[in-house]
Amino acid sequence: MLLPKFDFHEPTTLKEACQILAEYGTKARLIAGGTDLMVNMKKKILSPKQVVSISRIPELKKLDASGDIIRIGACFTVAELSSSDVIQKLLSSLGEGAKNLGTPLIRNLATIGGNLGSARPAADLPPSLMAYGAQVVLNSISGERKVSLDKFFLGPGFTALKPDEILTEIQIPAPQPRSGAGYINIGIRKGQDCNIVNVASFIELNHDGIIQNARIVMGCVGPTPFRAGSAEKVLIGQKPGSELFLRAGSAASSDSTPIDDLRGSAAYKKEMAGLLTRKTLDIAFHEATHRQ
């Protein structure tokens, strides 16, 4: 299976990478783990004339959880996410998504930035990151801008990234006391499958144990991962509990807009969106009551 012909660039600084992208624009494609781009090039879906590796830019590989904002470099691998104690402690829901992505072989290559940039509607990392309120940092030769993940995904394979921009960092507000999150994905098998439905829930309780903040994000049930707005409305201002979570699940189910495909019927996915919302809220609530 032949790859198209291309020139290969391997900048070692972000500035250099931005300059290359500024020069080639839409003729260039970034490669990090390669688990998405390589397959698309082999299938001849993409034939970039220039391939720009960002794997040798040290600043894109860091994880900094020392401040109020947790910063994860775009080239941090999924395997690193799934085995990081810091992620497990602070962003368990993201860690859960990482553990369920692809296979061990894929996780060793795939990066967090690539999982966002490829913008697959069934991707494992976006729901948790959106539930945590993450934003992405986009760099180009003309500077830097930040985009909330809520506004980043535009459609299957499409994002707010401009041709000359590089997604360099993911910024996540450090979880506050009495906050928690949960993630569940369902597929046919554990490894190497495409999710049928995946949901992440985040809740934050006030001193009186009332939900003051809630974000529910569903994947696979629309062209992009998206927030279940009416489910969030059901939750905010209420005391958490199984009856409330059941109602939030029904609301999330109504918010979902799945299609029939080979992985499952729309009706099944709608049902599962509700069920997973309820179950992830249980996980989130459990974590929130234990995080002081």
Next chain:
Amino acid sequence: MKKLINLTINDRNYEVAVEPNQTLVDLLRYQLGLTGTKKGCEMGDCGSCTVIMDGKAVNSCLVLAIQANGRNILTIEGLETDQGLHPVQEAFVEKGAIQCGFCSSGMILSAKTLLDQNPAPSETEIRRALSGNLCRCTGYQKIIEAVKSVSTQK
């Protein structure tokens, strides 16, 4: 245009000229003759092209040869030493975990990386670690038994 890269494969240094669009598995098989690494799906699904790069098991069909510049690669050919086969290889032979043999290189390398990090894995951990390696003969049970027999948790 070809570019010179340096890499270590099975403890031997190589300087090779590669095309930008050449994959690591093609470099190994066609340029260096290391045909123990197999090519199956070429899409990162089957795991038959598994190699260990800088200590991590990866699909070599998804890595450009040029990206392996400066890296340390271990292929199935590098597992045997003067003392003989690697214990995981021995176990695969002993337990009948090899049928057609096409998946064996990848299976063995994935199992080796698991055992290096976790010498006493549970069956679930073994199955999880091998979940990126497909066996078309469906000889999974023997493969799991072989890995279990090498683990320190008998």
